[in-house]
Amino acid sequence: MSVGILGTKLGMTQIFDQETGKAIPVTVIQAGPCTITQVKTKETDGYTSVQIGFKEVKEKALTKPELGHLKRASASPLRHLKEYRIQDVSGYELGQTIKADLFNPGEIVDVSGNTIGRGFAGYQKRHNFKRGNMTHGSKNHRLPGSTGAGTTPGRVYPGKKMAGRYGGTKVTIRKLQVVEVDSEQNVLLIKGAVPGKPGTLLSIAPANIVGANN
Amino acid sequence: MNAEAIIRSIEAKHLKSDLPTIYVGDNVEVGVRIKEGNKERVQPYRGTVIAKRNGGISETITVRRIFQGVGVERVFLLHSPIVAHVKIERRGKVRRAKLYYLRDRVGKATRIKQRFDRSV
Numbered sequence: 209m210s211v212g213i214l215g216t217k218l219g220m221t222q223i224f225d226q227e228t229g230k231a232i233p234v235t236v237i238q239a240g241p242c243t244i245t246q247v248k249t250k251e252t253d254g255y256t257s258v259q260i261g262f263k264e265v266k267e268k269a270l271t272k273p274e275l276g277h278l279k280r281a282s283a284s285p286l287r288h289l290k291e292y293r294i295q296d297v298s299g300y301e302l303g304q305t306i307k308a309d310l311f312n313p314g315e316i317v318d319v320s321g322n323t324i325g326r327g328f329a330g331y332q333k334r335h336n337f338k339r340g341n342m343t344h345g346s347k348n349h350r351l352p353g354s355t356g357a358g359t360t361p362g363r364v365y366p367g368k369k370m371a372g373r374y375g376g377t378k379v380t381i382r383k384l385q386v387v388e389v390d391s392e393q394n395v396l397l398i399k400g401a402v403p404g405k406p407g408t409l410l411s412i413a414p415a416n417i418v419g420a421n422n
Numbered sequence: 423m424n425a426e427a428i429i430r431s432i433e434a435k436h437l438k439s440d441l442p443t444i445y446v447g448d449n450v451e452v453g454v455r456i457k458e459g460n461k462e463r464v465q466p467y468r469g470t471v472i473a474k475r476n477g478g479i480s481e482t483i484t485v486r487r488i489f490q491g492v493g494v495e496r497v498f499l500l501h502s503p504i505v506a507h508v509k510i511e512r513r514g515k516v517r518r519a520k521l522y523y524l525r526d527r528v529g530k531a532t533r534i535k536q537r538f539d540r541s542v
Contacts, residue, residue, distance in 0.1 A: 221432065
């Protein structure tokens with residue numbers, strides 16, 4: 209793993225591949241600038257990682273302990289903090305800024321963020337159950353059907369798919385391609401869709417390839 | 423800059439500025455870039471614009487023609503590099519935004535009246 213970057217989703221559009229002429233669906237992400245707020249080492253913390261902060265806010269929006277933590281890195285008040293576990297922390301200093309030019313076009317990244325919350329969702333939306341007939345005298349429209357056997361076992365097995373809260377959970381979309389990097393505006397164009405609505409907080413990190421030696 | 427302005431500035435790089443104003447009912451020639459091996463050539467596709475979808479960078483036209491007795495409809499993304507050029511051959515006079523009724527007609531019934539108040 210290496211250090212990623214925090215950003216907000218701006219929306220989606222499409223651009224054209226100038227060679228093949230194909231339309232590429234892209235998500236526009238405002239990535240960074242982020243400040244390194246803490247560098248954890250084996251000696252002080254027992255493991256190595258880099259903590260970055262994103263999104264400047266007013267000083268009154270943060271608590272005194274939060275401000276004190278950021279003061280060590282001489283960073284402006286930042287809303288979001290996130291840690292990236294890495295092997296080698298040399299080369300990372302407190303107060304250093306990370307910008308969108310961390311990535312190059314063509315690079316493969318993982319993007320994680322909160323999905324759109326759907327509230328208390330029924331069987332069809334949450335688990336893709338089939339629905340019953342809407343007409344022909346049927347009174348079963350969106351019911352779940354059977355939830356199990358009768359007297360034996362006399363209970364519903366744990367894990368049975370039922371209605372409930374859906375969405376609003378952290379999801380990682382893996383192996384997305386970086387299409388374009390605008391280092392002036394700190395904007396990343398990533399091929400495909402990412403979790404959440406425009407304005408949602410996202411973490412973009414180099415792809416975690418299973419089996420690769422890192 | 424807000425989100426919409428940033429997205430628009432990204433799209434602006436890919437938008438064409440030399441497109442003519444196309445109306446539904448027009449007869450057009452669309453130059454389609456075709457790659458054969460490593461050679462590239464432009465193939466003309468002629469037909470009637472039966473539908474238009476406005477959407478900034480994803481603006482499309484649907485062009486219908488009769489090829490060897492079979493109706494063919496192609497949807498062109500106007501700002502795509504595959505569309506080399508669009509030439510207006512004839513302006514048509516129609517009273518609908520979508521000319522899907524042409525699909526149910528054959529021969530002389532598919533003709534569209536020409537209009538002369540719009541320049542080609």
